[in-house]
Amino acid sequence: MNIAVIGYGSIGQRHAQNGQKLGYTVDVYSNHKNKKLRNIQYDLVIVATKTSDHLKNIKQFKNISNNFFIEKPLAANYKDGLAIKKLLTGKKVRIGYCLIFNPIIKKVKEVLDKKSLGNISFAQIYAGSYLPDWREGVDYRKRYSAKKEEGGGVELDLIHEINYTQYFFKDKIMEASSYFDKVSKLEISSHDFAHIVLKQKSRLITITLNYFQLLPERYVKLIGQEGVLFADLIKNEIAIFDKRLKKVYGKKFDIDINQMYIDEIKSMIKFIAGKEKQQPILGIDQAIRDLHIVASDTNERLF
Numbered sequence: 392m393n394i395a396v397i398g399y400g401s402i403g404q405r406h407a408q409n410g411q412k413l414g415y416t417v418d419v420y421s422n423h424k425n426k427k428l429r430n431i432q433y434d435l436v437i438v439a440t441k442t443s444d445h446l447k448n449i450k451q452f453k454n455i456s457n458n459f460f461i462e463k464p465l466a467a468n469y470k471d472g473l474a475i476k477k478l479l480t481g482k483k484v485r486i487g488y489c490l491i492f493n494p495i496i497k498k499v500k501e502v503l504d505k506k507s508l509g510n511i512s513f514a515q516i517y518a519g520s521y522l523p524d525w526r527e528g529v530d531y532r533k534r535y536s537a538k539k540e541e542g543g544g545v546e547l548d549l550i551h552e553i554n555y556t557q558y559f560f561k562d563k564i565m566e567a568s569s570y571f572d573k574v575s576k577l578e579i580s581s582h583d584f585a586h587i588v589l590k591q592k593s594r595l596i597t598i599t600l601n602y603f604q605l606l607p608e609r610y611v612k613l614i615g616q617e618g619v620l621f622a623d624l625i626k627n628e629i630a631i632f633d634k635r636l637k638k639v640y641g642k643k644f645d646i647d648i649n650q651m652y653i654d655e656i657k658s659m660i661k662f663i664a665g666k667e668k669q670q671p672i673l674g675i676d677q678a679i680r681d682l683h684i685v686a687s688d689t690n691e692r693l694f
Contacts, residue, residue, distance in 0.1 A: 442542025508615030
């Protein structure tokens with residue numbers, strides 16, 4: 392298995408290192424690091440550049456492989472997402488939603504599939520943290536996250552929450568509304584706040600994201616007819632209570648963050664080899680639906 396990693400920022404470096412740990416041959420392409428690919432064909436291409444460059448990168452490298460793994464989000468906007476899909480028609484494609492491989496997300500999905508909480512009437516998804524603390528020693532103002540024109544913004548950076556919400560609840564979205572803004576004093580041109588409301592036939596879902604919270608929080612709260620679940624993705628804990636408020640499940644998970652990234656590449660390799668079917672939540676069509684939801688222009692939303 393030979394892999395080409397396009398982009399060598401923090402996530403590109405992680406994928407390159409993990410690929411080598413798994414015993415694969417890894418080449419890196421990076422203009423900033425003056426790294427060039429050595430081959431003309433690869434078993435897998437991993438696109439790990441800034442979001443606004445994804446379409447350009449796909450155009451440049453679409454012919455060097457039949458298999459593409461693209462870091463989330465798929466593109467900076469819905470239109471570019473559709474263009475990428477067209478360019479990669481007939482190829483095997485997945486998007487890097489690593490939280491689908493998080494043991495806590497997997498456990499929440501398991502609970503929902505068992506329907507032990509009854510129908511979920513309301514789901515609250517929340518992720519807030521402080522952008523300047525994301526990369527130690529890196530000026531946040533110089534990162535693409537801070538720049539709207541480079542595909543930055545909390546609604547795209549934290550599109551994981553948009554994605555795994557639909558992993559939990561596959562029902563059709565009947566209505567969607569959203570509010571995006573820059574409300575803090577962070578020196579950025581992108582949005583630092585997003586609030587999204589999704590209406591399904593039998594439930595309401597809210598997703599709130601921000602870049603400016605000094606004390607990080609990231610959680611899932613599910614309110615069902617038969618109980619309540621609270622999953623804390625910072626403390627790595629899940630608690631479940633029945634309708635009499637009796638705690639019926641509690642666990643603290645020992646999570647290796649990098650293992651999620653290793654697992655998603657292992658899964659991609661199985662998908663390429665035909666040993667694993669496509670997971671729709673990781674596919675390009677789902678990634679385009681995710682971009683629908685975070686589209687600034689409500690006319691781009693198609694449900």
